[in-house]
Amino acid sequence: MRNVLISPSILSADFARLGDEIRAIDQAGADMIHIDVMDGHFVPNLTFGPPIIEKLRPHTKKPFDVHLMIAPVDPFIHAFAQAGANILTVHPEAGPHLHRTLQAIRSAGMTPGVALNPATPASVIEPVLDDIGLVLVMSVNPGFGGQAFIESQLRKVEQLRRMIDQTGRDIILEIDGGLNAENSPRAIAAGVTAIVAGSAVFKGGPTAYADNIRALRPSVHA
Ligand code: DX5
Numbered sequence: 001m002r003n004v005l006i007s008p009s010i011l012s013a014d015f016a017r018l019g020d021e022i023r024a025i026d027q028a029g030a031d032m033i034h035i036d037v038m039d040g041h042f043v044p045n046l047t048f049g050p051p052i053i054e055k056l057r058p059h060t061k062k063p064f065d066v067h068l069m070i071a072p073v074d075p076f077i078h079a080f081a082q083a084g085a086n087i088l089t090v091h092p093e094a095g096p097h098l099h100r101t102l103q104a105i106r107s108a109g110m111t112p113g114v115a116l117n118p119a120t121p122a123s124v125i126e127p128v129l130d131d132i133g134l135v136l137v138m139s140v141n142p143g144f145g146g147q148a149f150i151e152s153q154l155r156k157v158e159q160l161r162r163m164i165d166q167t168g169r170d171i172i173l174e175i176d177g178g179l180n181a182e183n184s185p186r187a188i189a190a191g192v193t194a195i196v197a198g199s200a201v202f203k204g205g206p207t208a209y210a211d212n213i214r215a216l217r218p219s220v221h222a
């Protein structure tokens with residue numbers, strides 16, 4: 001099995017101690033830090049924006065994998081770059097000009113990503129494959145942590161794996177929502193190269209983070 005990146009979602013962290021939580025998952029073996037930005041409009045929940053991300057930036061050198069669930073996106077791209085985002089992932093439904101948004105993300109110095117909701121087909125990214133560094137498959141409907149994994153999304157992962165392999169480019173294929181030690185081997189077998197997990201990483205508190213992250217990695221199940 002291929003090696004995968006683990007990107008813990010701080011949506012499940014203790015919001016009163018976010019700096020400590022980020023240092024704890026960094027030391028526990030996280031490869032990236034997944035930051036879910038929600039606006040209460042594109043998705044029915046509210047989280048955090050650029051000022052909080054900027055304050056978190058000094059707490060780790062690991063890449064900030066920022067997942068935007070906001071509409072519109074374009075007016076905020078510069079602010080996320082300034083705050084220290086490395087990957088900026090958007091939903092195609094968030095605006096009328098996906099290609100323009102991806103170009104703007106790239107020109108701001110970040111890696112552009114596209115997130116696909118459970119009902120959004122893989123084919124949406126075909127015209128923009130050359131413009132992105134990451135595809136994120138939502139295996140829950142976006143908005144909340146702790147939801148049940150939608151098994152049918154593994155077929156979309158397989159489809160995207162084939163599409164990405166055809167490009168010959170090293171595009172990260174990430175899955176997000178309901179991942180745990182039981183289903184992560186299936187996601188990896190289907191072709192993902194990055195796993196987002198919120199509740200499965202943060203359960204049990206800081207002393208459990210290293211074991212929780214290890215349990216999501218393929219070597220444990222190989
Ligand atoms: C949902 C978010 C996910 C979420 C995952 O909208 O995009 O990143 O935090 O949480 P779990 O792993 O608990 O499903």
Ligand code: ZN
Pocket residue numbers: 009034035036067176196
């Ligand atoms: Zn997310």
